[in-house]
Amino acid sequence: xxxxxxxxxxxxxxxxxxxxxxxxxxxxxxxxxxxxxxxxxxxxxxxxxxxxxxxxxxxxxxxxxxxxxxxxxxxxxxxxxxxxxxxxxxxxxxxxxxxxxxxxxxxxxxxxxxxxxxxxxxxxxxxxxxxxxxxxxxxxxxxxxxxxxxxxxxxxxxxxxxxxxxxxxxxxxxxxxxxxxxxxxxxxxxxxxxxxxxxxxxxxxxxxxxxxxxxxxxxxxxxxxxxxxxxxxxxxxxxxxxxxxxxxxxxxxxxxxxxxxxxxxxxxxxxxxxxxxxxxxxxxxxxxxxxxxxxxxxxxxxxxxxxxxxxxxxxxxxxxxxxxxxxxxxxxxxxxxxxxxxxxxxxxxxxxxxxxxxxxxxxxxxxxxxxxxxxxxxxxxxxxxxxxxxxxxxxxxxxxxxxxxxxxxxxxxxxxxxxxxxxxxxxxxxxxxxxxxxxxxxxxxxxxxxxxxxxxxxxxxxxxxxxxxxxxxxxxxxxxxxxxxxxxxxxxxxxxxxxxxxxxxxxxxxxxxxxxxxxxxxxxxxxxxxxxxxxxxxxxxxxxxxxxxxxxxxxxxxxxxxxxxxxxxxxxxxxxxxxxxxxxxxxxxxxxxxxxxxxxxxxxxxxxxxxxxxxxxxxxxxxxxxxxxxxxxxxxxxxxxxxxxxxxxxxxxxxxxxxxxxxxxxxxxxxxxxxxxxxxxxxxxxxxxxxxxxxxxxxxxxxxxxxxxxxxxxxxxxxxxxxxxxxxxxxxxxxxxxxxxxxxxxxxxxxxxxxxxxxxxxxxxxxxxx
Numbered sequence: 001x002x003x004x005x006x007x008x009x010x011x012x013x014x015x016x017x018x019x020x021x022x023x024x025x026x027x028x029x030x031x032x033x034x035x036x037x038x039x040x041x042x043x044x045x046x047x048x049x050x051x052x053x054x055x056x057x058x059x060x061x062x063x064x065x066x067x068x069x070x071x072x073x074x075x076x077x078x079x080x081x082x083x084x085x086x087x088x089x090x091x092x093x094x095x096x097x098x099x100x101x102x103x104x105x106x107x108x109x110x111x112x113x114x115x116x117x118x119x120x121x122x123x124x125x126x127x128x129x130x131x132x133x134x135x136x137x138x139x140x141x142x143x144x145x146x147x148x149x150x151x152x153x154x155x156x157x158x159x160x161x162x163x164x165x166x167x168x169x170x171x172x173x174x175x176x177x178x179x180x181x182x183x184x185x186x187x188x189x190x191x192x193x194x195x196x197x198x199x200x201x202x203x204x205x206x207x208x209x210x211x212x213x214x215x216x217x218x219x220x221x222x223x224x225x226x227x228x229x230x231x232x233x234x235x236x237x238x239x240x241x242x243x244x245x246x247x248x249x250x251x252x253x254x255x256x257x258x259x260x261x262x263x264x265x266x267x268x269x270x271x272x273x274x275x276x277x278x279x280x281x282x283x284x285x286x287x288x289x290x291x292x293x294x295x296x297x298x299x300x301x302x303x304x305x306x307x308x309x310x311x312x313x314x315x316x317x318x319x320x321x322x323x324x325x326x327x328x329x330x331x332x333x334x335x336x337x338x339x340x341x342x343x344x345x346x347x348x349x350x351x352x353x354x355x356x357x358x359x360x361x362x363x364x365x366x367x368x369x370x371x372x373x374x375x376x377x378x379x380x381x382x383x384x385x386x387x388x389x390x391x392x393x394x395x396x397x398x399x400x401x402x403x404x405x406x407x408x409x410x411x412x413x414x415x416x417x418x419x420x421x422x423x424x425x426x427x428x429x430x431x432x433x434x435x436x437x438x439x440x441x442x443x444x445x446x447x448x449x450x451x452x453x454x455x456x457x458x459x460x461x462x463x464x465x466x467x468x469x470x471x472x473x474x475x476x477x478x479x480x481x482x483x484x485x486x487x488x489x490x491x492x493x494x495x496x497x498x499x500x501x502x503x504x505x506x507x508x509x510x511x512x513x514x515x516x517x518x519x520x521x522x523x524x525x526x527x528x529x530x531x532x533x534x535x536x537x538x539x540x541x542x543x544x545x546x547x548x549x550x551x552x553x554x555x556x557x558x559x560x561x562x563x564x565x566x567x568x569x570x571x572x573x574x575x576x577x578x579x580x581x582x583x584x585x586x587x588x589x590x591x592x593x594x595x596x597x598x599x600x601x602x603x604x605x606x607x608x609x610x611x612x613x614x615x616x617x618x619x620x621x622x623x624x625x626x627x628x629x630x631x632x633x634x635x636x637x638x639x640x641x642x643x644x645x646x647x648x649x650x651x652x653x654x655x656x657x658x659x660x661x662x663x664x665x666x667x668x669x670x671x672x673x674x675x676x677x678x679x680x681x682x683x684x685x686x687x688x689x690x691x692x693x694x695x696x697x698x699x700x701x702x703x704x705x706x707x708x709x710x711x712x713x714x715x716x717x718x719x720x721x722x723x724x725x726x727x728x729x730x731x732x733x734x735x736x737x738x739x740x741x742x743x744x745x746x747x748x749x750x751x752x753x754x755x756x757x758x759x760x761x762x763x764x765x766x767x768x769x770x
Contacts, residue, residue: 132157349393463488581722611649
C-alpha cells in the first residue's frame, strides 16, 4: 500500500493553483464578436429559448453535463462531523473523479446546514443549475430523509453515493463471488456488520438480487439487530432478526456464507473466519483498516473469496467503478431520476464486465499478464476503460425503458463509441482505422513476436479482425509466453525462420535479394546469411507477396531497420527519399508531423520529398493538407543555411503544386496561430486556413516536438511512426510503444497494404485494356 504522509498530502493540494478542479471556457472568447455572443447581447437568444422550453437548457448550457456534489460535512470519510468547509477537499476530489472517469463537470457545494429541512430547501433552490445531484458525506439517518425528499421534489437525478455507490459495486461483486464458488444467493446466509447508510443500502440491493431477508443478520455497534431490541430506528427495524440465539458477531458469522463489513477495522478474527461455511465470501470494506486484513483472512483458510476497499489487494470495492458512469448514462438521456432499474442495470453491467477478457491497459497498470474471472478477479478494476461505455449504456437504456428519460438513444454502438472518444480512450480517427482495417484484413508479419508487447498486439489485432498475424520466432518460446500471459494463439501462424524446414525459403529469398543487389556487391552467401535475421526474412516475405505488411522496431535500432528497408523493399521510384510522420490527436485537433524518424538533417531536395510524401499521406487519412514548413525564421527574416533549405523546398513545392496550401519558412507560433499569421503575413498561401501539417527542418526538432507534447499533455494521443515512401508497407514501432500503439500502426499497415493492392489491380486492368 502506498504510504501517504501529511506533508505530501498538504503539498499536493497546495502546490500551484490551490485545490484540484477549475472551470474552463468551451467556446471562443478572443474577439469582440465572441464576447458579444457569449454574453450581451447574444446571450439573450438562448435565454428566451429556455424560457419557452425548459428542456432547451440541455441544448444551450452545460446543464446536461453538470453535477453538483453537495455535502454538509456531517460524515466526512472516517473523520465524522468536521463541518461543511472542512469537507471541501473531499468534494473537490469527488469532482476530479467525475471528470477524469466520466467526463462530467462538477461544482462542489458545501452547505453549512445540519437541519434536514433547511438543507433540502437550499438544494431545491439551486437545483435548476444542474443536470444531477450527488449527495456526499451526510450522516445517517438524516441522509435517508434528505435523499428521499429530494428525489420527490426534483426532476433531475439525485443519488447519495455513500449509500448506493457502495451498494451497486458490492452487489456486483457479491453476485460474481457467489458464481465463482457455486452458491445460490437465495440460499446463502449473509452477515452485515454495520448499520449505517451504506450497510442498509447494500443489504437492500442484495435482497433485490435475491438474498432472503430471513437469511440476513445485521449488526451495529451494540451487537445483533434483533426484534428483542427497543433502541432501533425505522431503517434498522426493517432488518431486525427474530433469532434469539445470536447476539455477538462471533455468534452471527458461525456457519455464515457471506460477511460484509461496513464498520471499523480489526473486528473480524481469524477464528470467526474459520467458523464460517465452506468457500466463505468476505467483504472487509472498512477503510483504510479493514475488518480483517487480506493476509489474516487468507492465513485463516485458503478457500476465502476476499474483497476490500483497498487498491493493493484483489477485488477492490471502489465507488469510482460506479458513480461516474451511472451519472453519465443518466445525464445523456436527460433523466429525471436515478431509479432502482438504473441501479440494477449498473450492477449487472459491472458484474458482466468482470467476465470479459481484460484489456491490456488494465494488466499493464497492475503489472500482471493474466487477469481473468475467478477468485482473485471478480470485480472490474477502476482503470478498465470499458466501464464508461458498458455501465453508462446500461444505465441509459434502463432509464429509457423505465420511463424516466427525456431523450432517447437510437444507435447504441455509436453512443458507446462516443463515450470512448470523449475520454480519449479512442478517437474518431482510431475508430475509423480499426473499422477500415477490419473490413479488409491483411497478412501482417510481426518481427519481434517474442517481445510481450508485440505478442499481445498481434493477438489483439487478430481478435479484433484487423489482420491475419504471422509471428516470427521460436514457436516453443512463443507458445510458452502465450500460455503464461493467457493469450489465445488459435488461427495465428508462427514462422521459425531459423528452423531447418525454412532452409528452402531462406535460399529462395537469398537468390531474389542477390539478383536485386548484385550490382551493390551482394553475394549469395552474404544474402543467405542475412535471411537468418528477422528484419531481412520478414521484409522478404512482403517483397515476395507471401505477406502483405511488416511490423518491427521494438528491439532493432532504427538505423539498421532503415538500411534493411532500403535494400529489400526500396524507395518508390518517384522519390529519392522516404520518411515517417506522427499523428497528434489533441483537444485542439489533428496534426501531422514529419519527418520523425528517417532523415536526420535533410537538404532541400529531401525536404521537398518529405513535403510531397506528407501531402499524400494526409490525404490518405481523408484530410486536405495545409502545410507549414517550420524554421526558426519567418519568410527570410534570417539568412542561414538551415533556413535557406526550407525556403527552397517550399518554393519547389509551390511551383510543382500551385493549388497546394503550403508555405514557409515560418516559426511554429505563426504556423499554429492563424490570426497572428494573417495579421503579420497576409500574403501567405495559408491565409484564413488552419494548419494541420508541420514539416520540420531536421529530425531533432520533429522528434522533440511530438515527444514533448506526449509528455506535457496526457490528453494528447500520438500515432506513429507512419512510414511514407517505401515500395511496400513496412512500418516501424517506437521503442517503448504500448500494445495500443502497435495495434494502431498495424491498422494503418493493413489499410496501406489494401490500398496498394487496389492500386495494383487498377493499374493491371488499365494496362490490360491498352
